[in-house]
Amino acid sequence: MYIHLGGEKNIRSSELVAIFDISIEKSSKISKKFVSHARQEKTIVNIGEEEAKSIVVTKDKVFYSPISSATLKKRVNIFYANA
Template sequence: MFIHLGGEKIIRSSELIAIFDIMIESSSKISKQFIDFAESNKQMETIGEEEAKSIVVTHDRVYYSPISSTTLKKRANQFITM
């Protein structure tokens, strides 16, 4: 199954590790370090030109998504319950 992250970006649900609200970046020192590490290793991708509302972590990339973490979690849970 697949999860639409916004724009034209779709990932396999099996690749998904975590979905976070964008506020975690400013409220957690460890989260900020994780994001900085992903950026320095060119593993970070911003989806679209809209303001990011969530951070999506997969096996090999970290995405800034314009879709809220609540909506993305609902989409992910649809596949888990099937």
């Protein structure tokens, strides 16, 4: 099953590690370090031109999604409820 992250980007549900609200990037030292490391490794992907509302972590990449974390979490829950 795939999860739509916005724009033209879909990921396999099996690759999903975590979904965070974008505000965590500024409020947590650990998340700041994580994002900084992802930038150094060039594993960050910005989806679309809109302002990011959530951070989606997969096994290989970190996506900045224009879709809210609440909406993305609902999509994941729908997937697992139907599985």
